[in-house]
Amino acid sequence: MNTPNEATQTAAPSLAVFLRQNMREYGILIALVVIMIFFQIITGGVLFRPVNLTNLVLQNSFVVIMALGMLLVIVAGHIDLSVGSIVAIIGAVAAVMMVNYKIDPWTTSLVCLILGGVIGAAQGYWIAYHHIPAFIVTLAGMLVFRGMTLWLLGGMNIGPFPAEFQKLSTGFLPDLVSLPELPLLGSLHSTSILLTLAIPALLVYLSWRSRKLNESHGIEVEPFAFFVTQNAVLVAVMVFLGYQLSTYKGFPNILVIMGVLIAFYTFVTTRTTIGRRIYALGGNEKATRLSGINTDRLSFYTFxxxxxxxxxxxxxVAARLNSSTPKAGNGFELDVIAACFIGGASTTGGVGKITGAVVGAFIMGVLNNGMSIMGLGIDFQQMVKGLVLLAAVVFDLYNKQKS
Amino acid sequence: MSTNVILEMRNITKTFPGVKALSDVSFSVEEGEIHALCGENGAGKSTLMKVLSGVYPYGTYDGEIYYNGQLKKFGSIKDTEEEGIIIIHQELALIPMLSIAENIFLGNEVAKGGVINWAEATRRTTELLAKVGLKENPSTLITNIGVGKQQLVEIAKALSKKVKLLILDEPTASLNESDSNALLDLLLEFKKQGLTSIIISHKLNEISRVADKITVLRDGATVETLDCHAEKISEARIIQGMVGRELSDRFPKRVSKVGETIFEVRNWTAYHPIHSDRKISNGINLNVKRGEVVGIAGLMGAGRTEFAMSVFGRSYGQKISGEVLINGKPADVSTVERAIKSGLAYVTEDRKQLGLVLINNVMHNNTLANHKGISRNFVIDEYTERKAANEYRDRLRIRTPSIYQDVVNLSGGNQQKVVLAKWLFANPDVLILDEPTRGIDVGAKYEIYSIVNDLVAAGKAVIFISSEMPELLGTCDRIYVMNEGAIVAEMPVAEASQENIMGAIMRSGEKV
Incomplete structure (x- = not known):
């Protein structure tokens, strides 16, 4: 009745079928592109200007970076409401260390990262080992760390910081060779334009290799036409954006860090046992525990x-503002959580992708940026962002019911 | 008996993306009869009943439903319930933290203007409970009564809705023998009062006992309808229809080759996780040898699952004491991880809650308990993983379109095979199987017995927990009998019989 390897013998699905099956994944990406084009038009071409693109990256880097961690937390079946307050307390500690005690930025950064981990552990301890709902624990954390920030800063702003520290969020990659002014292309940032060409080439090579490898193992791959189109679009978009950035000051440092982190977490979630276990934990904690996986420790690690x-x-954030303020990071938790849900994470855990969360974060970022350029007030911005979040989740649910 | 046809389903075809679940099925039920629906898992029984009860509304299937001679186009469960067609699903739909009365009238409250008349609700509940022979207070919470009684509450709930056609999907799957018998007697009693019922069951002895007619489905099509009054229908006859061939023996033959003791539990005592003064395991001593299948018999609630889970990484209970020896040496089984490392595996009775990550695919579930086997330095080798999953799919004949299918979409028997595949892949020396054939069909059961045989032939040891005594007698070498958390008898299978086992249970009860 069942022939062996029956799945591998079926022909590759047609393009239409494939698109329908992957609707959610591409839907969100298409939504981002549509939103970007919409704002490009309505702002009279401001959105894609090199200066603005650079700003877009700088303004959103921290949301994207936190969304990476939040996605794991949400997939594991938890939530973290305290991240905005952690941003504030870490900024405050950094300020006190560097400004009041003149400690160098490197030591300060290292201490702050460890402190962040300690704060995560303190909350994770109650959630993982005492099974207190994450909502409650991190709600408490949100208040506690905000309060600590106020106390530490004495209600004032502390700054400015050493120039070296500011480079974290305002620095750019060094220009290795200064390129001469080129006809048509203008003056370009050498390192950045090199990366602009090298990274897409590397990505195309990797996906081509993985496709070949899959084929040689008899695994179903997406239709060839689709593969080509997908890669062509990806390359075109990346080269365009990279070129735009290269005509200005080049790639911001933070863009590179962000890229590395995104690649790292994508790898962790899709290719490692830890990632696999987090998905299993969110899908069914009891079954996962009975499979010999220490689910408590896993939850603890995600926090x-x-x-x-x-x-x-x-x-x-502190480096960007060049001062630490008691209000830093206010409401960030909502942007970060929204990014994950817009990106397709499930509220009940077990479902969600890093790429989805990143795209979700950029959707929020472009909305913020575009509406600011249009001169819309914070009032309208919040209404629009709220509705987009709702629409994304409704779309998800509708999609799920249809399949 | 009247010969009015109360229900006729004509040429029902229902397709899901990629699968034809029902193809041109016709089915008719006469008023006042008990009509059994048999078939292997995935034969389409539940789908057919979902079409009938409006879970799949009119328009999502092809074909016609005539009820009392009229063509019906049911749009929802509410429509069918108004006509008196009530379905009781295999997984009971009761709210644990609400009372019996609240559950019975849920969605159908005895209320005026939104205000509930509790006195009237309680009075009516008492009446309904008397009808189903359940002696419980209407205000008792569902969580505090056993599964058997919960099943009766479901039936009382159906009665409260003026049921004319009662559909029971595997009503006795999680009941012990005496509760099952009580339930079947109740059905026969209702039949006398003119109630029509459709019963889906894998327990053929029960079907032969109560059914007037038997319709057999196979691969989404009607095979035949047998009239139990016209001729005597044997279980073998029904099985033949279900599997399309004669199943000469329900248990595959095995030559046992029993070796030295591989697994031993000494003096195992554990207490209830909440009520810390209640013993759930009481000084249990037990051993299994290489190549041996050892059964644990007992009634529902005898403490077999609790014992097995307390051994397997202390997953149940507290204040656990006792010793576990593997190959004669004390083994550390204090966490699930260590228990697995010691060579133990526990295949749970509750595959949906405890066995599977339903939203993950077959492959991911298959390898969940043995990530070491598919990874190096935490990085998963997808080709190794894929190869393993395909191998187990073929070996256990898991029917799934691909290993990338989410297990939630598989039928019960195939889900059970995925749970087994998971533990086989972990390569244990001792497997504890807890009700491995619950709720699955004869064909799949046979396959699971065969897998057990293969395992012991390969020198592994199996502990087989089951409430179905014929199954234990047919598969085991030796049987322990458990009652109230203690081992009350041990017998080689040659000396064991249903009477012996029941006798041991009864005698142990008297002593207390």
């Missing part, structure tokens, strides 16, 4: 990881 990333975001 430590979240704490470190939130701490890192705290440093970026």
């Amino acid at each position: 430590i990881n979240m704490g470190v990333l939130a701490g890192f975001a705290g440093l970026i």
Whole structure:
């Protein structure tokens, strides 16, 4: 009745079928592109200007970085409401260390990242080992760390920081060779334009290799036409954005860090046993535990990881503002959580992708940026962002019911 | 008996993306009869009943439903319930923290203007409970009564809705023998009062006992309808229809080759996780040898699952004491991870809650308990993993379109095979199987017995927990009998019989 390897013998699905099956994944990406084009038009071409693109990256880096950790927390079946307050307390600690005690930025950063991990561990301890709902524990954390920030800063702003520290969020990659002014292309940042060409080439090579490898193992791959189109679009978009950035000051440092982190967490979630276990934990904790997996420890780790990333975001925010304020990071938790849900994470755990969360974060970022350029007030911005979040989740649910 | 046809389903076809679940099925039920629906898992029984009860509304299937001679186009469960067609699903739909009365009238409250008349609700509940022979207070919470009684509450709930056609999906799957018998007697009693019922069951002895007619489905199509009054229908006859061939023996033959003791539990005592003064395991001594299948018999609630789980990484209970020896040496089984490392595996009776990550695919579930086997330095080798999953799919004949299918979409028997595959992949020396054939069909059961045989032939040891005594007698070498958390008898299978086992249980009860 069942022939062996029956699945591998079926022909590759047609393009239409394939698109329908992967609707959610591409839907969100298409939504991002549509939103970007919409704002490009309505702002009279401001959105894609090199200066603005650079700003977009700088403004959103910390949301993206926290979304990476939040996605793991949400997939594991938890939530973390305290990340905005962690951003604030880490910024405050960094300020006190560097400004009041003149400690160098490197030591300060290291201490702050560890402190972020400790804060994550403190909350994770109650959630993982005492099974207190994450909502409650991190709600408490949100208040406690905000209060600590106020106390530490005495209600004032502390700054400015050493120039070296500011480079974290305002620095750019060094220009290795200064390129001459080129016809048509203009003056370009050498390192950045090199990366602009090298990274897409590397990605195309990797996906081509993985496709070949899959084929040789008899695994179903997406239709060839689709593969080509997908890669062509990806390359075109990356080269365009990279080129735009290269005509200005080049790639911000933070863009590179962000890229490395995204690649790292994508790898962890899709290719490692730890990632696999987090998905299993969110899908069915009891079954996972009975399969010999220490689910408590796994939950604990996701919160430590979240704490470190939130701490890192705290440093970026402080460096960007060049001062630590008691209000830093206010409401960030909502942007970060929204990014994950827009990106397709499930509220009940077990489902969600790093790429989805990143795209979700950029959707929020472009909305913020575009509406600011249009001159819309914070009032309208919040209404629109709220509705987009709702629409994304409704779309998800509708999709799920249809299949 | 009247010969009015109360229900006729004509040429029902229902397709899901990629699968034809029902193909041109016709089925008719006469008023006042008990009509059994038999078939292997995935034969389409539940789908057919979901079409009938409006879970799949009119328009999502092809074909016609005539009820009392009229063509019906049911749009929802509410529509069918108004007509008196009530379905009781295999997984009971009761709210644990609400009372019996609240559950019975849930969605159908005895209320005026939104205000509930509790006195009237309680009075009516008492009446309904008397009808189903359940002696419980209407205000008792569902969580505090056993599964058998919960099943009766479901039936009382159906009665409260003026049921005319009662559909029971595997009503006795999780009941012990005496509760099952009580339930079947109740059905026969209702039949006398004119109630029509459709019963889906894998327990053929029960079907032969109560059914007037038997319709057999196979691969989404009607095979035949047998009239139990016209001729005597044997279980073998029903099985033949279900599997399409004669199943000469329900238990595959095995030559046992029993070796030295591999697994031993000494003086195992554990207490209830909440009520810390209640013993759930009481000084249990037990051993299994290489190549041996050892059964643990007992009634529902005898403490077999609790014992097995307390041994397997202390997953149940507290204040656990006792010793576990593997190959004669004390083994550390204090966490699930260590128990697995010691060579132990526990295949749970509750595959949905405790056995599977339903939203993950077959492959991911298959390898969940042995990530070491598919990874190096935490990095998963997807080709090794894929190869393993395909191998187990073929070996255990897991029917799934691909190993990338989410297990939630598989039928019960195939889900059970995925749980087994998971533990086989972990390569244990001792497997504890807890009700491994619950709720699955004859064909799949046979396959699971065969897998057990293969395992012991390979020198592993199996502990087989089951409430179905014929199954234990057919598969085991030796049987322990458990009652109230203690081993009350041990017998080689040659000396064991259903009477012996029941006798041991009864005698132990008297002593207390």
